[in-house]
Amino acid sequence: MISINRFLKLLCALCLCICAQAQTGKVDLHFLSFPKATDPEPLELLIGENETIEVQLPTNHISQAYSVPALPNWTLGKSSAPDARAFSFNSYGNTPSIRSPKQLVLVTRSGSKNSNDIQLTTLDFSTDAFGGGQYLFINATEVDIAGIIGEQKFALKPGKSTLVTPEATKTRGDLGYSYARFFFRNKDKAKGFFSATWRLNEKAQSMVFFYHDPGTEQIRLHIIRSFLSGA
Structure with a gap:
């Protein structure tokens, strides 16, 4: 008969395995912004330590799907240095992610520029939801x-x-x-x-x-x- 201590160790190992799999999963992430910005340049999405990708924030259609690691939060902003040793990221806004393989991030601007205060909201973009x-x-x-x-x-x-x-x-x-x-x-x-x-x-x-x-x-x-x- 398995001991309580061994059972708890196996349970912890299983939980760690599940968490690791969840963190290494991929998400199809889409963006939509409103109202239109006076500086419609793309922003950067933080996808890991010192790592970003450039994403478009259209206002009249849904953006393309960006296949990114499943993270607990989505953060948009601008990095100030390409050198990872001197990496600095200026966050304009962030929002918690959700448990869905297909997500839509709504970017709502309170000003006319991306650098002004922006609010991010994550929605389940799967056809089931x-x-x-x-x-x-x-x-x-x-x-x-x-x-x-x-x-x-x-x-x-x-x-x-x-x-x-x-x-x-x-x-x-x-x-x-x-x-x-x-x-x-x-x-x-x-x-x-x-x-x-x-x-x-x-x-x-x-x-x-x-x-x-x-x-x-x-x-x-x-x-x-x-x-x-x-x-």
């Missing part, structure tokens, strides 16, 4: 946002996001449509700022950003669609 026909709403404003799309309702605090799967409220041939309305909180009242009939697409992941127009400070929305492979 964010599939076709679904809408991801992201509130990048400083006010509460509420919405109705078809029969689905949601409310978002600033900096929060939610996933909605609307159903068609009317059809035309093989196409489904849903009426969408959005509101923001003005003191104690809800004020509408956008309404439209949207055509639903079961082969597309749709992301909707709510943001303040830099010129007028009015609330706008920006829609990005990513079509699934084979769509």
Whole structure:
């Protein structure tokens, strides 16, 4: 019969093995940023000790997939020296990673430049978590946002996001449509700022950003669609 001490040693060894395998795994990492920066140069992603890769932060489409080691955190910034012995990394923002082989990092800028304060949010980008026909709403404003799309309702605090799967409220041939309305909180009242009939697409992941127009400070929305492979 195995002793308790030997059992505990074997259990610890198994845990270390599992952790080592998790740390050496790979993740397909995508990026999307908003609003558009006045300095749209790529940033660097920290992928190990004194090691970075350059990543693009598009605003109108999802970036390519970057195959990187599965790390506990994702950190964006700029390195100041190519020599590893004098390596220095200036972090602009970071966010915890999640347990998914396919992740999307949302980069939300509070200023007009990448070097200003940026907020990073990691989302599960696998089709099991964010599939076709679904809408991801992201509130990048400083006010509460509420919405109705078809029969689905949601409310978002600033900096929060939610996933909605609307159903068609009317059809035309093989196409489904849903009426969408959005509101923001003005003191104690809800004020509408956008309404439209949207055509639903079961082969597309749709992301909707709510943001303040830099010129007028009015609330706008920006829609990005990513079509699934084979769509």
